[in-house]
Amino acid sequence: MTKRILVFREINDTQLASLRAEFEVDYLPHLTSFDAPEAMEILPQVHGLVGASLKVTPEVLDKAPNLEAIASISVGYDNYPVDELTRRGILLCNTPDVLTETTADTGFLLIMSTARRAIELAEMVRQGRWTQNIGKEWFGSDIHGKTLGMVGMGRIGAAIARRGALGFNMNVLYSMASSKPELEKSLGAQRLELDALLEQADIVCVTVPLTEQTEKLIGAAQFARMKPGAIFVNVARGKVVDEAAMIQALDDGTLHAAGLDVFETEPLPADSPLARMSNVVALPHIGSATHETRTAMAQRAVDNIRLALDGQPALSAVNVDALER
Numbered sequence: 617m618t619k620r621i622l623v624f625r626e627i628n629d630t631q632l633a634s635l636r637a638e639f640e641v642d643y644l645p646h647l648t649s650f651d652a653p654e655a656m657e658i659l660p661q662v663h664g665l666v667g668a669s670l671k672v673t674p675e676v677l678d679k680a681p682n683l684e685a686i687a688s689i690s691v692g693y694d695n696y697p698v699d700e701l702t703r704r705g706i707l708l709c710n711t712p713d714v715l716t717e718t719t720a721d722t723g724f725l726l727i728m729s730t731a732r733r734a735i736e737l738a739e740m741v742r743q744g745r746w747t748q749n750i751g752k753e754w755f756g757s758d759i760h761g762k763t764l765g766m767v768g769m770g771r772i773g774a775a776i777a778r779r780g781a782l783g784f785n786m787n788v789l790y791s792m793a794s795s796k797p798e799l800e801k802s803l804g805a806q807r808l809e810l811d812a813l814l815e816q817a818d819i820v821c822v823t824v825p826l827t828e829q830t831e832k833l834i835g836a837a838q839f840a841r842m843k844p845g846a847i848f849v850n851v852a853r854g855k856v857v858d859e860a861a862m863i864q865a866l867d868d869g870t871l872h873a874a875g876l877d878v879f880e881t882e883p884l885p886a887d888s889p890l891a892r893m894s895n896v897v898a899l900p901h902i903g904s905a906t907h908e909t910r911t912a913m914a915q916r917a918v919d920n921i922r923l924a925l926d927g928q929p930a931l932s933a934v935n936v937d938a939l940e941r
């Protein structure tokens with residue numbers, strides 16, 4: 617029997633052709649919800665899902681009784697009910713490693729553009745408002761030699777820390793992660809409790825996944841602990857932060873600036889204050905969005921679904937214990 621898969625995010629022609637050579641493929645790259653009629657019609661027959669950014673709920677799984685595997689085109693898997701997938705014997709695959717360096721580049725882009733006010737100043741030039749030498753009211757702050765506080769020190773966190781320590785001579789602190797002796801040795805990184813990190817860091821950068829334990833990890837109390845003039849960067853997930861508290865902290869000057877790639881609600885609602893605050897650099901969730909990396913992520917997902925539906929070990933799976941069900 618030829619297995620059927622639903623691909624709900626854009627992949628390239630070669631990748632699509634390779635899936636079509638093996639499976640019956642429904643290709644809905646612009647699907648916005650599994651509740652859409654075109655998805656509802658297919659779900660009862662699918663054995664595999666490939667895509668990203670859509671919430672998969674237990675109700676969606678109820679509609680897909682033949683589902684064997686999901687290949688997410690993302691490393692984060694907060695859109696999936698992992699325990700429920702495992703209970704039902706459905707393998708969930710993700711795309712670690714291939715996006716680490718690109719997402720770390722984005723993290724550093726946010727660090728640099730907030731600290732040096734690059735977007736505000738570029739806008740001034742674009743609008744023809746550069747009419748005299750820039751005065752100190754437009755100066756930024758240095759990055760080199762400053763203290764970088766990493767909240768999370770996994771693949772992406774370590775890659776940002778490496779850029780900071782080795783490229784910018786930054787002092788690296790980290791929290792919310794198990795001890796990393798090799799990074800302590802190679803980068804001089806120091807592990808601290810979160811409160812101590814917040815009190816000492818000039819730039820706080822969040823890279824923890826969104827879980828029950830990390831939801832709203834950074835709220836009013838945490839912003840209040842940060843140094844005056846601190847910069848806050850989030851490339852993880854918007855819900856790790858209490859967004860209302862962050863807006864308040866940016867507004868009242870507790871927080872000097874924020875560089876954000878992720879938000880509580882995405883796309884960011886047009887009326888969000890974050891879209892207009894001059895001390896915020898807001899990006900539309902583009903951490904991994906380069907041609908090279910998005911191609912590599914899609915390829916990883918294609919490889920994962922082929923292996924998983926073939927009964928072979930996937931290249932990267934979140935819940936291998938699902939296979940024991």
Ligand SMILES: NC(=O)C1=CN([C@@H]2O[C@H](COP(=O)(O)OP(=O)(O)OC[C@H]3O[C@@H](n4cnc5c(N)ncnc54)[C@H](OP(=O)(O)O)[C@@H]3O)[C@@H](O)[C@H]2O)C=CC1
Nearest residue numbers: 692768769770771772792793794824825829851852903904
């Ligand atoms: N903006 C974007 O486009 C992108 C955003 N992301 C986000 O970045 C996150 C991190 O990715 P990546 O670095 O590859 O992930 P890793 O799993 O390699 O790193 C996660 C880090 O968070 C720590 N951590 C702290 N609390 C928890 C918890 N409750 N559960 C799990 N880990 C915890 C881990 O600790 P320990 O070291 O002890 O394991 C680890 O240091 C993704 O989950 C995703 O949400 C990823 C890619 C692109």
Ligand SMILES: O=CC(=O)O
Nearest residue numbers: 689690691692904
């Ligand atoms: O946010 C992106 C991811 O890969 O996770």
